[in-house]
Amino acid sequence: MYEERLARLPGALLWTRTDPLVPAAAPTRVLPDGCIDLIWVDGELMVAGPDTVAQLSPASPGRHYAGIRFRPGLGPEVFGVPAYELVNRRVPLAELWPAGRVRRLTGEVSAAHDRGHALERIAGDALAGREPDPLTRALAVDLRKGVSVADAAGAAGLSERQLLRRCRQAFGYGPKTLMRIIRFGRALDAARIGTPYATVAIENGYADQAHFARDVKALAGVSLRGLLTQEAG
Incomplete structure (x- = not known):
């Protein structure tokens, strides 16, 4: 769920996910959206970078996730690293922040009644006293x-070369890739x-329906009909 x-x-957006209590359940297909997430799972804090293709998250019966998703461009300001270092990666937060600090924060989130709000406090503290980069916001x-x-x-x-460099730092990839991923998400919502x-x-x-179908297959790894069927099931 x-x-x-x-x-x-x-x-930012808060989310939770619980894997079904079914052995050998199908993995969750995580679609590219240009965002970076901070995730609590199995008593660990992880960072999910911006993806260029769908990622498959193996299911484990009853496993619970809590996460906070940052709009394109905001994640690097929270974590203090350029987005291109996180593209298509899932890394422990302890690789980005001091281990002692992460142990303390992990304990706080694990003990929290609302883990989403606990993650939000972590992000808010990381951004405290800092104004979001207006150029990044305008570009997005x-x-x-x-x-x-x-x-x-x-x-x-x-x-255009400077724009490419700024986009890679803020979003993880160049402007054309970000535009493609945003279009993909908007089109899927309509479908x-x-x-x-x-x-x-x-x-x-898109040039036509076939162009749309090819883009879905390239970014999601399955056909449009297959993707919507998976999501509905």
């Missing part, structure tokens, strides 16, 4: 709107509520 709710921390907004790379660079006062696939493709900037 998966549930999510808005965090009080701007730009422009790229989500589908602004061209050249126009996004011009609006930020950067060359999930029953919008015809051809309409989804046209309204989200």
